[in-house]
Amino acid sequence: MQDNFPIRKVDHIRHYVGNARQSAFFYRSVFGFDQVAYHGLETGLKHEVDYLLVQNDVKLLFTAPVRPGHAIAEALAIHGDFVQDIAFEVDDVDWSYHEAVRRGAKSAREPFSLRNDDGEVRIASIHIYGDTIHTFINRDKFHGLFLPGFRERFEKGDPIGIQEIDHCVGNVELGQMNVWVKWYEDILGFKNLISFDDNDISTEFTSLMSKVMASGNGRVKFPINEPAPGKKKSQIDEYLEFFGGAGVQHVALRTDDIIETVQKLKSKGMEFLRVPKTYYEMLTDRVGEIDEDIEVLSELGILVDRDDEGYLLQIFTKPITDRPTLFYEIINRKGATSFGKGNFKALFESIEREQAVRGTL
Ligand code: FE2
Numbered sequence: 001m002q003d004n005f006p007i008r009k010v011d012h013i014r015h016y017v018g019n020a021r022q023s024a025f026f027y028r029s030v031f032g033f034d035q036v037a038y039h040g041l042e043t044g045l046k047h048e049v050d051y052l053l054v055q056n057d058v059k060l061l062f063t064a065p066v067r068p069g070h071a072i073a074e075a076l077a078i079h080g081d082f083v084q085d086i087a088f089e090v091d092d093v094d095w096s097y098h099e100a101v102r103r104g105a106k107s108a109r110e111p112f113s114l115r116n117d118d119g120e121v122r123i124a125s126i127h128i129y130g131d132t133i134h135t136f137i138n139r140d141k142f143h144g145l146f147l148p149g150f151r152e153r154f155e156k157g158d159p160i161g162i163q164e165i166d167h168c169v170g171n172v173e174l175g176q177m178n179v180w181v182k183w184y185e186d187i188l189g190f191k192n193l194i195s196f197d198d199n200d201i202s203t204e205f206t207s208l209m210s211k212v213m214a215s216g217n218g219r220v221k222f223p224i225n226e227p228a229p230g231k232k233k234s235q236i237d238e239y240l241e242f243f244g245g246a247g248v249q250h251v252a253l254r255t256d257d258i259i260e261t262v263q264k265l266k267s268k269g270m271e272f273l274r275v276p277k278t279y280y281e282m283l284t285d286r287v288g289e290i291d292e293d294i295e296v297l298s299e300l301g302i303l304v305d306r307d308d309e310g311y312l313l314q315i316f317t318k319p320i321t322d323r324p325t326l327f328y329e330i331i332n333r334k335g336a337t338s339f340g341k342g343n344f345k346a347l348f349e350s351i352e353r354e355q356a357v358r359g360t361l
Contacts, residue, residue, distance in 0.1 A: 003189060003216025004216065005096070005190075005215075006217070007088045007096075007215045007216070007219070008089040008090060009089055009220065010087070010165050010219075011059065011087040011089040011135075012052075012060065012061050012085075012087050014062075014063060014085035014087065015062050015063070015082065015083055015084065016063055016072050016075055016084040017064050018064060018080075018081060020050065020063060021049075021064075023062040023081070024053060024062055027157075028053060028157040029157075030268040030269065031055070031162065031265070032055060032158045032159045032162070033054060033055045033060065033157045033159075034054050034055065034159075035051060035154065035155040035157070036146070036154060037051075037145050037150040038052070038151055039150045041066065044149060047065060047067050047070055048063055048064060048066055048070065049063070049064055049066055050062065050063050050150070051153075053157075055159055055160075055162045056159075056162060056163045057163060058163075058164060061085075075131050078131075078244040078245075079245075079325075080242075080321050080322065080323045081321050082247055082326065083132065083247065083248035083251065083326060084132060084133065085132070085134070086134055086168055088135070088136055088137065088220070089137055090136045090137070090138055091138065092138065093122040093123060093138045096124070097110070097124035097125075097126065097136055098111075100187050101126065104183075104186060104187055105127070106127040108125035108126055108127045108135075109123065109124055109125040110124060111124040112124070114147055114148040114149065116144065116148035116149070117144075118143050118148065119143055120141045120148075121137065122137070122138045128170075128180075128183070129170055129246035130243075130246035130247045131245075131247070132248060134188075158264070160255070160260070160264040161255040161256060161257050161260055161261045162253045162254070162255055162261065162330075163253075165252070165254070166329075166331050167221035167222065167223060167252045168221075168222055168251050169222070169223045169248065169252075170247065171225050171240060171247060171248075171249040172224060172225070172226050173227075173245070174226055174227050174228075175226065176226055176246065177224050177226035178211075180224050181213060184222065184224075188215065189215070190216070190220075190222070191214055191216075192211055192212070192213060193212040193213065194211070194339070195209075195210070195211045195212075196210040196341065196344070197209050197228075198228040203345060203348045203349050206232055206348065207227075207229075207230045208225050208226065208234050208235070210223050210225045211223065223339065232352075232361050233355070233361060235324075235352070236249075238360045241360075242323040242324055242360075243323065248326065249325070249327070250327045250328060250329050251326075251328055252314075252329035252330075252331045253328060253329070253331070254331050254332070254333065255330055255331070256332065257332065258314075258315070258330055258331070258332035259292065259297075259300065259302070261330055262300045265317075266300070271317065272300075272316060273301070273316045273318060273351060274301050275301060275303065275347065275349075275350050276346075277298065279298075279346050280298040286304075287305065287306040287311055288306065290304060290311055291334070297313070302314070303340065305341065305342040305343050307338040309336055310334050310336040311335065312331060312332065312333050312334060312338070312340060313331070313332040313334070314329055314330065314332070314340050315330050316329050316347065317329075317330075324360065
């Protein structure tokens with residue numbers, strides 16, 4: 001398959017937050033990330049601060065405004081803390097930016113360089129749905145820490161086995177899913193891997209539609225969801241209402257040992273969606289033999305699904321902000337390359353129980 005828009009991988013995910021110091025503390029103490037670097041008032045930034053957290057191949061950047069009237073503060077007033085940038089590492093930032101814009105992308109930042117004694121990093125950005133952007137970044141000529149301007153401010157985390165970003169999911173408004181599917185095809189050369197319609201993903205009350213887009217090299221996977229009409233308000237409608245439009249719904253973090261990862265997260269107080277015990281009574285019939293002890297999976301609430309290539313284990317946190325918006329998935333792939341379609345129904349019924357408690361069903 002020809003790759004007409006080479007992307008190496010997701011470089012980092014940037015969150016806009018109200019208080020980056022506390023977000024850094026949360027991701028370090030709960031998710032076990034190392035806090036690696038800082039850029040702020042003490043290092044020459046005048047209006048915002050950045051904290052970089054790292055665990056294996058996952059880099060998270062937390063940015064907060066430090067003065068009144070900041071543009072970031074205005075975005076935060078609408079959305080609350082949110083994923084603002086899914087940044088890609090590319091071979092050639094200038095080519096990527098100009099080609100994307102030529103194909104119809106809306107510019108967010110024209111190409112520019114950051115430089116210091118450690119070299120040069122080239123950066124440019126384009127808009128996607130809502131207030132979200134994709135940044136193109138190349139640091140082949142840079143041998144310093146993350147980006148020029150950042151200084152080491154190391155605080156060790158207790159790693160929980162997170163290896164890399166598996167996929168990032170966007171929620172868009174009704175009727176917009178195919179618009180963004182076409183956008184990723186036309187502009188970034190992505191392919192539609194899988195589609196789910198409301199027959200696949202529906203419960204008694206709600207339904208949604210989803211298409212999984214993948215980059216040319218297959219390393220970047222972005223499912224895009226839109227609500228489908230149901231008897232009550234779907235989880236996607238709830239997200240759109242509380243977020244104030246389209247945005248990133250969840251980030252899936254891949255681990256090689258989901259039991260250890262989830263045990264550690266639980267010991268730090270992370271809360272997960274629960275499925276009924278009956279889910280596990282039918283599990284072996286549905287997925288066949290697996291390496292893990294079903295008792296342990298049941299205790300932790302870990303879900304299992306199988307496809308033609310193998311099986312996967314997954315679990316979803318409750319929203320990590322006050323608003324029912326961003327949450328995380330922990331996923332452990334044992335050959336399977338799919339996304340857990342067999343779990344959707346059990347999962348959405350679980351989300352609906354949470355919605356009912358919030359009075360938003
Ligand atoms: Fe997912």
